[in-house]
Amino acid sequence: MTAVCYWFSGTGNSLFVARKITEVFPQMQRVPITKALVENPPRIHGDVVGFVFPVYAYGPPAIVKRFIARAAKGEVGFLFTAVTHGGGPAAALTMVERLLTENNLPLHSAFSIRMPSNYVVGSNPVTGEKAAAIFAQGEKETTRMCELLAQRAHVPVVSAATGGRLKSWAVHPLFMRGLKTADRKFFSRDSCTGCGICVKVCPMENITLTAEKRPRWHGSCEYCLGCIHACPERAIQTGMLTKKRRRYRHRDIPLKALLNRDH
Numbered sequence: 001m002t003a004v005c006y007w008f009s010g011t012g013n014s015l016f017v018a019r020k021i022t023e024v025f026p027q028m029q030r031v032p033i034t035k036a037l038v039e040n041p042p043r044i045h046g047d048v049v050g051f052v053f054p055v056y057a058y059g060p061p062a063i064v065k066r067f068i069a070r071a072a073k074g075e076v077g078f079l080f081t082a083v084t085h086g087g088g089p090a091a092a093l094t095m096v097e098r099l100l101t102e103n104n105l106p107l108h109s110a111f112s113i114r115m116p117s118n119y120v121v122g123s124n125p126v127t128g129e130k131a132a133a134i135f136a137q138g139e140k141e142t143t144r145m146c147e148l149l150a151q152r153a154h155v156p157v158v159s160a161a162t163g164g165r166l167k168s169w170a171v172h173p174l175f176m177r178g179l180k181t182a183d184r185k186f187f188s189r190d191s192c193t194g195c196g197i198c199v200k201v202c203p204m205e206n207i208t209l210t211a212e213k214r215p216r217w218h219g220s221c222e223y224c225l226g227c228i229h230a231c232p233e234r235a236i237q238t239g240m241l242t243k244k245r246r247r248y249r250h251r252d253i254p255l256k257a258l259l260n261r262d263h
């Protein structure tokens, strides 16, 4: 059996889900969707193929869209997708289904998994009991998803209500357009030690260190927020609000797993 799970993750929520799925299919290869993979896309084929990634502004991340559009398509026996979200996926799964179908990849099963939100630009990441309750919900949903995947059950996309559809079809494109230049607003504070973790965590190879050992962003950001969350000094900011907010990573995903991009 050939099985592959393509994943994208800024702070580990989606990687956690991808790891759980590969426990169901031990032969499954886990492949991170990065700039390198989008530039050299493989042929998508196999008995089981999955896509796991976060929801960005009620829809899929741009890198996932590019990867699916560019990759050559072959025979796929069973195709699933799982999105992780911070409580408001709106019609993201419907968007994903459309994206896949337009690219000759019919979707058999779709899941959305609740996780703590990593959108530190919008709100402070939760901690304590609130975080524990969300992790518990996410783990329950992940376990149920794995049971259904083991049976290769067909789980159709459930339509969102009108408000959710509006968010996905109207807000998502506007938000994504704004992200093209978003890293211009990133900066590092003087607490930066020049450790280079931000360089290694970026899936887009979008960060280098200057001669003064400070990060510089190069305009191909996916806004995964991985660099902001991974900086051990909390030195990376965007706007005025991130300075006072916590940083986040999925509690079961070590930083190393996000740095290597090959686990």
Ligand SMILES: Cc1cc2nc3c(=O)[nH]c(=O)nc-3n(C[C@H](O)[C@H](O)[C@H](O)COP(=O)(O)O)c2cc1C
Binding pocket: 008, 009, 010, 011, 012, 013, 014, 015, 053, 054, 055, 056, 057, 058, 059, 084, 085, 086, 087, 088, 089, 115, 116, 117, 118, 119, 223, 224, 225, 250
């Ligand atoms: C740019 C951006 C936009 C987001 N938009 C949404 C959203 O519309 N709805 C939602 O529920 N969560 C949203 N989130 C939260 C993430 O979807 C959620 O925390 C996800 O599990 C992060 O996955 P990761 O750790 O694999 O990167 C957003 C996060 C980012 C970084």
Ligand code: SF4
Binding pocket: 188, 191, 192, 193, 194, 195, 196, 197, 198, 199, 213, 214, 215, 230, 231, 232, 233, 234, 235, 236
């Ligand atoms: S991770 Fe933080 S401390 Fe390390 S180089 Fe980047 S900004 Fe500086």
Ligand code: SF4
Binding pocket: 010, 183, 201, 202, 203, 204, 205, 206, 207, 217, 220, 221, 222, 223, 224, 225, 226, 227, 228
């Ligand atoms: S620059 Fe930061 S936010 Fe942008 S893609 Fe890289 S790690 Fe993610």
